[in-house]
Amino acid sequence: MAENLLTVKDMKVYYPVSGGLLHKPEYVKAVDGVSFEVRKGEVFGIVGESGCGKSTLGRGICKLEEPTSGEIILDGEDISKYNARQMRPVRKKVQMVFQDPYASLNPRMSVFDIIAEPLIIHGLTSSKEALEAKVLDLLRKVGLDDYHANRYPHEFSGGQRQRIGIARALAVQPKLIIADEPVSALDVSIQAQVLNLMNKLKKEFNLTYIFVAHDLSVVEHISDRVGVMYLGNFVEVGNKDSLYQNPLHPYTQALLSAVPVPDPTVKRERIILEGNIPSALNPPKGCKFHTRCPKCMDCCKETAPERYQVAEDHYVYCHLYDDKIKGKN
Numbered sequence: 247m248a249e250n251l252l253t254v255k256d257m258k259v260y261y262p263v264s265g266g267l268l269h270k271p272e273y274v275k276a277v278d279g280v281s282f283e284v285r286k287g288e289v290f291g292i293v294g295e296s297g298c299g300k301s302t303l304g305r306g307i308c309k310l311e312e313p314t315s316g317e318i319i320l321d322g323e324d325i326s327k328y329n330a331r332q333m334r335p336v337r338k339k340v341q342m343v344f345q346d347p348y349a350s351l352n353p354r355m356s357v358f359d360i361i362a363e364p365l366i367i368h369g370l371t372s373s374k375e376a377l378e379a380k381v382l383d384l385l386r387k388v389g390l391d392d393y394h395a396n397r398y399p400h401e402f403s404g405g406q407r408q409r410i411g412i413a414r415a416l417a418v419q420p421k422l423i424i425a426d427e428p429v430s431a432l433d434v435s436i437q438a439q440v441l442n443l444m445n446k447l448k449k450e451f452n453l454t455y456i457f458v459a460h461d462l463s464v465v466e467h468i469s470d471r472v473g474v475m476y477l478g479n480f481v482e483v484g485n486k487d488s489l490y491q492n493p494l495h496p497y498t499q500a501l502l503s504a505v506p507v508p509d510p511t512v513k514r515e516r517i518i519l520e521g522n523i524p525s526a527l528n529p530p531k532g533c534k535f536h537t538r539c540p541k542c543m544d545c546c547k548e549t550a551p552e553r554y555q556v557a558e559d560h561y562v563y564c565h566l567y568d569d570k571i572k573g574k575n
């Protein structure tokens with residue numbers, strides 16, 4: 247098994263909100279004590295409904311959101327307590343690709359300047375000629391042409407803009423790229439092109455990805471391992487094949503039951519979940535999924551489940567897999 251590039255331990259990202267009952271401080275618990283590892287060279291997919299905390303988790307790892315607590319070990323370096331100045335050299339190791347490439351590209355900068363900027367900031371170029379050669383090389387690597395360098399973001403399609411965002415992220419030769427819904431704003435045909443490009447670049451640049459998305463099919467296509475999030479926590483984490491072929495958490499089962507199966511002979515019963523995701527301001531006690539779970543037991547309303555190993559490289563957070571409870575039900 248490959249060694250870990252990233253280890254996250256008990257990470258919390260809480261946002262204080264004012265105006266609580268009797269002015270007691272209240273917090274939106276966007277990420278509520280998440281632990282996981284990402285191995286060198288893999289694609290770790292994070293999936294869940296909107297509002298489950300998956301994007302906040304991605305932003306927390308590279309400290310675009312400051313985590314409230316927890317440990318982040320990146321490439322052997324504990325960056326948990328790093329301030330903005332200390333994070334500067336770390337940004338060479340971890341880069342983000344965002345959902346909306348138009349919003350994340352400065353409309354007043356040419357594509358050349360957008361890609362050159364991180365190279366200049368991190369002192370990764372020795373001369374003007376070397377800078378130009380590097381920028382043009384990156385453009386070609388993401389499937390764009392040299393003449394695109396002098397154009398501006400508004401002159402490109404969504405898919406091309408995402409390629410520019412990827413080229414900018416690659417410029418500093420990161421080890422880890424956190425891609426936050428990188429294809430969800432694109433047409434399906436363009437999605438496939440960008441996913442294939444990301445796969446190709448992963449091999450070429452020896453990259454590791456965290457791939458955040460709400461679309462289970464997209465995550466299945468690109469990931470080696472997948473973590474399913476619900477209301478600020480993982481509910482199931484496993485290698486892709488095990489998790490997709492044998493989903494064990496009732497929430498994962500419900501999510502996957504809604505994914506169309508290409509084979510018409512395979513019938514899959516749709517599991518409809520009642521109600522909406524509860525508020526992260528006041529999450530339910532015990533298992534946070536108990537208010538919607540079709541298999542809820544009494545203990546679920548009181549005690550949060552631990553992590554249970556159900557197969558090699560497959561873990562689930564649900565009382566149904568606790569041997570002591572299994573025996574009683």
Ligand code: SF4
Nearest residue numbers: 533536539546564565
């Ligand atoms: Fe459902 Fe209980 Fe498992 Fe939570 S712990 S998913 S409520 S069975």
